[in-house]
Amino acid sequence: MAFGPHNKSLAAGRKAHGLPGRSPMADFWRTNITYICPSILEIDYPILYSPPNLHLCGPITVDPIPVATADPELNKWLGESKDGVVYVSLGTYFKYNDDDVRNMLGGLVQGLSARVRVLWKLNGKDKFKAIIDEGLKEEKHPERFRLVDWLEADPAGVLEHSNVVCSVHHGGANSFFETCRCAHPCTGCLGCIDRNLTVRAFPISFSHNGWTCMTMRSR
Numbered sequence: 653m654a655f656g657p658h659n660k661s662l663a664a665g666r667k668a669h670g671l672p673g674r675s676p677m678a679d680f681w682r683t684n685i686t687y688i689c690p691s692i693l694e695i696d697y698p699i700l701y702s703p704p705n706l707h708l709c710g711p712i713t714v715d716p717i718p719v720a721t722a723d724p725e726l727n728k729w730l731g732e733s734k735d736g737v738v739y740v741s742l743g744t745y746f747k748y749n750d751d752d753v754r755n756m757l758g759g760l761v762q763g764l765s766a767r768v769r770v771l772w773k774l775n776g777k778d779k780f781k782a783i784i785d786e787g788l789k790e791e792k793h794p795e796r797f798r799l800v801d802w803l804e805a806d807p808a809g810v811l812e813h814s815n816v817v818c819s820v821h822h823g824g825a826n827s828f829f830e831t832c833r834c835a836h837p838c839t840g841c842l843g844c845i846d847r848n849l850t851v852r853a854f855p856i857s858f859s860h861n862g863w864t865c866m867t868m869r870s871r
Contacts, residue, residue: 659675662675683705685705687706688712690709711829711830711832716807716809717809718809719806719812722804723803726771726803726804729769730769730813734767735765735768735817736815736817737770737771738769738770738771738818739771739807739810740756740772740820741803741819750783754787756841757784761791766792766793767796768796769798771810772797773801773802774799777800777801784799816834817836819831821839821840821841823840
C-alpha cells in the first residue's frame, strides 16, 4: 500500500507543489502536531494516557435541517408515535441479502413493543417486497413500520426529533457521533469488520434467529 500507484501519485503531487517530506498520513502520530479528536472519554474506549497534543472535543457534526422543514409528512409520522421511534440505517453502501432483511425485520417485529414505531432506511427495499410482506403479515399495526429506500430529510435531523429513542447503525463514525450528539442509545450491526473500532453496545437490543444487534460482529 505504501508503494502503490496512489501514494506515488500523491508524493509526486506534493513535490510539484513544493511540499517537503512525505504525506502526513504516513506518520500516524507526531509530537509536534496538535490533534483534535471528535470524541470524549465518556463515549470511547478507556485510555490510560492522553498526550498533551491530543484534544478530545466531542462530536463534530453539522447542524442539520430540521425534519419538520425537510420532510413535513415524515415529521408528522414521527410525531404520531406513542412510545417512540427506532431509527435503523446501516449506511448508504450496505448491501442487504434476503437473510439480513428477514432476520432483522423479525427481530424488530418480535423484540419491540407494539407501540414503538420503526423508521428503516432499507437500501434496495423494492427487491425485498415479498420478504417484507411475509414478515409483516401478522403484524396488527403494520403502519408503525416505515421502510424507505432513501430519506429526503438529513439523518441527523431525524435523530434530533423528540420521539426518536434509539438508533441502529453500522458503526460508521458519522452515525455514531450524530447519535451521541442527540444522547440516544444505539446498537451496532456491523457490515464491515473494521467498524468494531467505532460501534458501541448500549443497553438496548433485540434478537431473532441469531441476529443480535448488540453483538459487535461482521455479517
